Amino acid sequence: MTLHGSETRPQDTPRPAGNGNGAAAELPADLQDERLIASHGIGGAVSAFTARLRSGDLGSVPVVVGLVIIWAVFQIANSSFLSSRNLVNLTLQTTSVGVIAIGIVLVLLLGEIDLSVGSVSGLSAAVLGVTFVNQDWPLALSLLAGVALGLVIGLFYGALYTRFGVPSFVITLAGLLGFLGLQLLVLGKEGSLNLPFDSALVGFATRSFLSPALAYGLVAVVVAVYVLTRLRGRGARVAAGLSAAPNSVIAVKAGALAVVLLVPVIILNGDRGVSSMFLLFLGLVVATDFAIRRTRWGRSVVAVGGNVEAARRAGINVRMIYLSVFAACSTFAAVGGLLAAARLVAVNQSSGGADTNLNAIAAAVIGGTSLFGGRGSAYSALLGALVIMSISNGLALLSLDSSVRYMVTAGVLLIAVTIDSLSRRSRQAHGRA
Amino acid sequence: MTVTPTPAPVGTSTVLALRGVSKRFGAVQALKNIELDVRAGEVLALVGDNGAGKSTLVKTIAGVYTADDGTMTFDGKDVRVGSPAEAQQLGIATVFQDLALCDNLDVVANLYLGRELRKGKVLDEVEMERSSWELLRQLSAKIPSVRIPVASLSGGQRQTVAIARSLLGQPKVVMLDEPTAALGVAQTAEVLNLVERLRERGLAVILISHNMADVMAVADRVAVLRLGRNNGVFTVSETKTQDIIAAITGATDNAVSERAARRTREEGTAS
Numbered sequence: 001m002t003l004h005g006s007e008t009r010p011q012d013t014p015r016p017a018g019n020g021n022g023a024a025a026e027l028p029a030d031l032q033d034e035r036l037i038a039s040h041g042i043g044g045a046v047s048a049f050t051a052r053l054r055s056g057d058l059g060s061v062p063v064v065v066g067l068v069i070i071w072a073v074f075q076i077a078n079s080s081f082l083s084s085r086n087l088v089n090l091t092l093q094t095t096s097v098g099v100i101a102i103g104i105v106l107v108l109l110l111g112e113i114d115l116s117v118g119s120v121s122g123l124s125a126a127v128l129g130v131t132f133v134n135q136d137w138p139l140a141l142s143l144l145a146g147v148a149l150g151l152v153i154g155l156f157y158g159a160l161y162t163r164f165g166v167p168s169f170v171i172t173l174a175g176l177l178g179f180l181g182l183q184l185l186v187l188g189k190e191g192s193l194n195l196p197f198d199s200a201l202v203g204f205a206t207r208s209f210l211s212p213a214l215a216y217g218l219v220a221v222v223v224a225v226y227v228l229t230r231l232r233g234r235g236a237r238v239a240a241g242l243s244a245a246p247n248s249v250i251a252v253k254a255g256a257l258a259v260v261l262l263v264p265v266i267i268l269n270g271d272r273g274v275s276s277m278f279l280l281f282l283g284l285v286v287a288t289d290f291a292i293r294r295t296r297w298g299r300s301v302v303a304v305g306g307n308v309e310a311a312r313r314a315g316i317n318v319r320m321i322y323l324s325v326f327a328a329c330s331t332f333a334a335v336g337g338l339l340a341a342a343r344l345v346a347v348n349q350s351s352g353g354a355d356t357n358l359n360a361i362a363a364a365v366i367g368g369t370s371l372f373g374g375r376g377s378a379y380s381a382l383l384g385a386l387v388i389m390s391i392s393n394g395l396a397l398l399s400l401d402s403s404v405r406y407m408v409t410a411g412v413l414l415i416a417v418t419i420d421s422l423s424r425r426s427r428q429a430h431g432r433a
Numbered sequence: 434m435t436v437t438p439t440p441a442p443v444g445t446s447t448v449l450a451l452r453g454v455s456k457r458f459g460a461v462q463a464l465k466n467i468e469l470d471v472r473a474g475e476v477l478a479l480v481g482d483n484g485a486g487k488s489t490l491v492k493t494i495a496g497v498y499t500a501d502d503g504t505m506t507f508d509g510k511d512v513r514v515g516s517p518a519e520a521q522q523l524g525i526a527t528v529f530q531d532l533a534l535c536d537n538l539d540v541v542a543n544l545y546l547g548r549e550l551r552k553g554k555v556l557d558e559v560e561m562e563r564s565s566w567e568l569l570r571q572l573s574a575k576i577p578s579v580r581i582p583v584a585s586l587s588g589g590q591r592q593t594v595a596i597a598r599s600l601l602g603q604p605k606v607v608m609l610d611e612p613t614a615a616l617g618v619a620q621t622a623e624v625l626n627l628v629e630r631l632r633e634r635g636l637a638v639i640l641i642s643h644n645m646a647d648v649m650a651v652a653d654r655v656a657v658l659r660l661g662r663n664n665g666v667f668t669v670s671e672t673k674t675q676d677i678i679a680a681i682t683g684a685t686d687n688a689v690s691e692r693a694a695r696r697t698r699e700e701g702t703a704s
Binding site for chain 2: 029233236242294295302303309311315372
């Protein structure tokens with residue numbers, strides 16, 4: 001490849017700073033265009049952030065604001081809401097819905113939907129109960145059976161979708177009914193099984209908490225890893241002649257991360273501490289986020305969600321992507337079902353029933369993952385699940401029953417979807433859709 | 434009227450040659466005995482009225498359709514192209530009219546979609562961004578930032594991204610399907626500059642266009658298709674637009690050339 005641009009550059013891009021070539025050589029490759037609005041340091045990072053917000057690229061800002069409002073309202077209504085004890089409960093309640101919501105985020109990224117996650121979670125819990133309690137299987141094998149069941153169901157959905165082009169809405173609606181029926185069949189006549197209280201699974205979900213020292217150590221490790229990866233990334237960008245965030249911005253972000261992690265840990269340590277189960281959920285969120293943003297598979301998922309035809313022509317195996325995402329979603333649903341059963345120490349006919357399904361879907365949407373496909377983050381599962389479960393937890397503290405809870409959750413969901421639609425319109429107007 | 438094809442300039446090497454290519458769709462003979470030579474370092478415009486077979490020919494070369502008859506020679510070797518992927522592997526890149534970009538992804542992600550650079554299993558964003566800039570600079574492409582979603586680019590910039598993407602596979606032939614169809618004046622000029630830059634790089638460019646001004650501005654030779662058959666190959670520097678239009682429409686006494694002649698006469702009397 002030869003460089004033809006060098007002869008034409010001075011005329012092409014008249015720069016105020018005199019000699020075009022000289023100025024171009026000093027600037028990083030990605031900042032040479034004179035139309036770019038210069039932004040430097042922390043002020044630049046802040047102004048770039050606000051500009052992005054204004055153009056409708058809201059990310060997780062609405063849900064964070066919503067969460068703060070919800071927590072403030074409940075704290076005013078009942079001063080024990082933000083107590084260490086209640087917040088530990090909240091983390092335990094959030095986990096299973098949150099894990100299911102991770103799978104929903106993945107299917108929503110493709111612009112598809114899975115309505116059957118509740119039934120699948122209930123079915124996997126039922127399989128766990130029957131094999132572990134009634135059939136005396138080893139715990140690991142029972143858990144594996146539950147997870148494998150989710151995987152198989154997801155592959156089945158994916159095969160139906162890619163082979164016959166049946167809309168995912170209909171496939172999973174059938175799954176919602178069918179697997180609920182299968183769950184009842186598996187549970188048999190009694191319809192209710194209690195898990196042994198002293199089993200490792202129940203212990204993990206209800207009694208396993210990190211020691212304060214371990215929790216603080218983990219925070220330190222996470223912040224250190226963050227700083228190191230950012231510095232390494234910065235080094236690589238500078239070496240490649242690209243612009244890089246200055247150390248001050250990295251320091252501020254690392255500080256913010258430390259505060260965001262430390263404050264909850266301090267509060268949670270006021271009671272039982274950080275639950276192992278919640279830590280598992282956080283780990284799954286971080287791993288999924290990494291898979292979405294930093295792997296070829298994740299890039300392909302987002303591309304398929306944005307424009308299937310373009311993805312296909314770029315040589316992406318679109319079928320494989322659909323298949324893997326449906327499989328991942330049902331697997332997350334199964335894992336969520338197992339965790340819910342472990343926390344409630346029981347499996348019954350209403351496991352995974354009632355509002356599990358819609359809570360998980362609502363959590364993903366409230367968290368900021370677009371229903372229109374191609375836009376979302378694994379963190380929306382965490383934030384959305386926190387919102388949903390905060391509402392349910394707070395209203396329970398106020399001794400309000402399900403009637404109010406359903407209506408409030410519905411209202412929040414409507415607001416979230418409206419924000420999604422409005423920001424989509426704004427993105428289109430600002431050319432960021 | 435018969436059109437005598439002008440002899441091609443000597444000294445350039447033929448990259449792609451079609452001989453007797455035919456394609457039928459049911460009872461319709463879409464292409465009949467098409468002969469086409471494409472040389473390195475030249476822009477060959479492919480023109481013809483609606484239904485003349487331009488798109489069919491492009492899709493046949495690109496591997497979307499397989500020809501019923503005829504041979505295709507690429508780089509001196511007889512080849513059969515069974516799929517778009519095979520065509521790309523050979524070194525024939527095609528930018529279709531709809532560009533096939535993912536609006537929600539940024540420029541870097543679109544350029545490397547389906548062939549992302551990786552370090553181990555992880556995407557190598559830094560290297561992709563660096564080489565994106567290198568490529569865009571070589572094309573003197575005016576993209577303000579490669580980290581903005583493609584949706585926020587103008588039509589010409591999107592076309593640029595699509596063309597730049599086709600170059601990542603190191604092709605020898607680039608086919609552009611109506612690259613200026615939806616563009617404004619300045620953006621059209623930008624894309625035409627880009628086409629000239631492809632030629633400077635020694636690529637063979639096949640340009641499909643309805644816009645005779647663009648064709649005359651950038652093409653070295655013009656191949657005319659009419660009703661699925663060759664209807665002459667012209668060297669632009671030695672041909673008038675009217676002759677090409679005559680070849681496209683199949684006659685000199687038609688509405689288009691009459692209007693053009695009348696305009697010329699009027700301008701002549703006015704001055």
